[in-house]
Amino acid sequence: MADPLPLPGGLLLRECRPDDVAQVGALLAERGEPEDAEDHRLVVTDPDEGLSSCAVVVDGDRVVSTATLLAETVRVGDVVLPAGQVELVATDRAYEGRGLVRALMAWAHDRSAARGDLLQVMVGIPYLYRLFGYEYAIDIPRARPLALAPAGAGALRRAGPEDAGVIADLQAAAQAGADVAMPHPAARLRWLLTHEASTTWVLGDGEPVASARVQEREDELLVAETTARDEADADRLLHGLLGLAGGRAVRVVDRPWAATGRAWTDRLGAGPESAEQYYVRVADPVVLLDALRPVLDRRLATAPALEVPELVLSTYDRSYRLAVTDDGLGPVRTAGRLPWPGAEGGAAFPPDLWAALLLGPLGITGLDRLYADVVPGPQAEALAALFPPLTADLLTYYLPW
Numbered sequence: 292m293a294d295p296l297p298l299p300g301g302l303l304l305r306e307c308r309p310d311d312v313a314q315v316g317a318l319l320a321e322r323g324e325p326e327d328a329e330d331h332r333l334v335v336t337d338p339d340e341g342l343s344s345c346a347v348v349v350d351g352d353r354v355v356s357t358a359t360l361l362a363e364t365v366r367v368g369d370v371v372l373p374a375g376q377v378e379l380v381a382t383d384r385a386y387e388g389r390g391l392v393r394a395l396m397a398w399a400h401d402r403s404a405a406r407g408d409l410l411q412v413m414v415g416i417p418y419l420y421r422l423f424g425y426e427y428a429i430d431i432p433r434a435r436p437l438a439l440a441p442a443g444a445g446a447l448r449r450a451g452p453e454d455a456g457v458i459a460d461l462q463a464a465a466q467a468g469a470d471v472a473m474p475h476p477a478a479r480l481r482w483l484l485t486h487e488a489s490t491t492w493v494l495g496d497g498e499p500v501a502s503a504r505v506q507e508r509e510d511e512l513l514v515a516e517t518t519a520r521d522e523a524d525a526d527r528l529l530h531g532l533l534g535l536a537g538g539r540a541v542r543v544v545d546r547p548w549a550a551t552g553r554a555w556t557d558r559l560g561a562g563p564e565s566a567e568q569y570y571v572r573v574a575d576p577v578v579l580l581d582a583l584r585p586v587l588d589r590r591l592a593t594a595p596a597l598e599v600p601e602l603v604l605s606t607y608d609r610s611y612r613l614a615v616t617d618d619g620l621g622p623v624r625t626a627g628r629l630p631w632p633g634a635e636g637g638a639a640f641p642p643d644l645w646a647a648l649l650l651g652p653l654g655i656t657g658l659d660r661l662y663a664d665v666v667p668g669p670q671a672e673a674l675a676a677l678f679p680p681l682t683a684d685l686l687t688y689y690l691p692w
C-alpha cells in the first residue's frame with residue numbers, strides 16, 4: 292500500500308506489520324472462529340501472500356479492524372481471469388458502525404484492481420457484501436448425506452505439505468469438467484495442509500491417487516474437495532473415509548464432473564434445498580466481457596446465427612455493443628441508456644446481474660424466468676447459446692455448511 296490512509300477519529304488504515312499479527316489474530320478469534328488466528332498467521336507468513344495482503348485499521352497501537360485480500364484465478368471455459376478474494380474480516384465491537392469495513396473493502400478493491408484482477412469472489416455473512424458491490428452469482432454446492440456405502444477397503448493417511456504438488460494435479464483434473472473453476476492457489480493449499488480447522492486425507496502410501504478435505508464435527512464427517520485418478524480409487528477413498536467416520540454420519544459435497552462424482556453421485560441422498568451462493572463483484576463489465584470474448588466466440592460458432600450487425604446488451608443505465616463479424620465478436624463499445632434493446636435485436640438485464648449472467652448456473656433463459664427486467668429479446672435462441680447455464684467448482688477456505 293502506498294501510504295497509510297487517515298480515517299475519521301484519528302484512526303489509520305495501513306498494511307499489516309509483523310508486530311500487528313498477534314493482535315489481528317486475537318481480533319479475528321474474538322469476532323469469528325478461534326482457528327482464524329492460525330489461518331491469518333499462515334497467510335501473512337506465506338511467501339506468495341505475505342503481510343501486504345492484509346490491512347488493518349489502528350487506533351494508536353491498537354488494531355481495531357482488519358481484512359485480507361487473497362490472490363485467486365477464475366477459469367471460465369479456457370479463459371483464466373485474475374481475481375481477488377476478501378477474507379478474515381472483523382471489527383472490534385467498540386469500533387463497529389464507523390465505516391471501517393467499508394474503508395477496508397475499498398482498500399481491497401483498489402489493491403485488487405491495481406494488480407489487474409477482473410473479479411472479486413468471496414463467501415461472507417448474508418447480505419452485507421451487497422453493500423460493497425457484490426451480487427450472489429454462483430452456487431455453493433450443499434453437502435449430501437451418504438446413503439449407500441461401497442464394498443472394499445482403502446487405507447488413508449493424513450496429507451502433508453510434501454503432497455501439495457500431486458494434490459494440485461488431482462484437483463486440476465477434478466475441476467477440468469466444470470465450466471467455471473477457481474483452484475486453490477499454491478499458497479492456500481500449503482495453508483490448508485498445515486492448519487487445524489480441516490484435514491486433508493490421501494489414498495496411496497507414496498504418491499497420492501485420491502484425496503479429500505475433511506472436517507470432523509461431533510456427529511458427522513463432512514467430506515469435500517474430493518479427487519481420484521479413477522472411479523476405483525474413488526471407491527477406495529470413500530471406504531477409507533467411512534473408516535475415519537467410525538460410525539458417524541458422512542456428508543459429501545458432490546463433484547458430478549469428477550471421478551469421485553461419477554463413482555458416488557448415485558450413493559448420495561438429497562442435500563438441503565435452501566440456496567447458498569458465492570458473492571461475486573464485477574468492477575468493470577467492459578473489461579470482463581472483453582476478456583471473455585474468446586469463450587463467447589466459441590459458443591457463437593455453434594449457436595443459431597445472430598441476425599444483427601452488433602450484439603447489443605443493455606443494462607438499462609448503459610449499453611454494450613460488440614460487432615458481429617465472421618471472425619467473432621469485436622471489442623466492447625459502450626453507449627448510453629437503452630431501455631428497449633429488442634428493437635436492435637439485443638437483450639436487457641439489470642447491472643447487478645452481470646456475474647450471474649456470465650458465471651452463474653441459470654444462463655439468460657433461467658434469469659429471464661426469475662426477473663422481470665431480464666429480457667433476452669428477439670434473438671433469444673442465440674442469446675441462450677451465448678449465455679448458457681454454467682457448472683462451477685470453486686475452491687475456497689470455506690467448506691459448505
Ligand SMILES: CC(C)(COP(=O)(O)OP(=O)(O)OC[C@H]1O[C@@H](n2cnc3c(N)ncnc32)[C@H](O)[C@@H]1OP(=O)(O)O)[C@@H](O)C(=O)NCCC(=O)NCCS
Nearest residue numbers: 322323380381382387388389390391392393394415416419
Ligand atoms: C460485520 C462487521 C465486519 C462489520 O464491520 P464494521 O466496521 O462495523 O462495518 P462498517 O461500519 O464499515 O459498515 C459498513 C456498512 O455495513 C453495514 N453493516 C454492518 N454490519 C452489518 C450486518 N451485520 N448486516 C448488514 N449490514 C451491516 C453498516 O450499516 C454500513 O452500511 P452503510 O455504509 O451503508 O452505512 C463487524 O460487525 C464484525 O466484525 N462482525 C463479526 C465478525 C464477522 O461477522 N465478520 C464477517 C465475516 S464475512
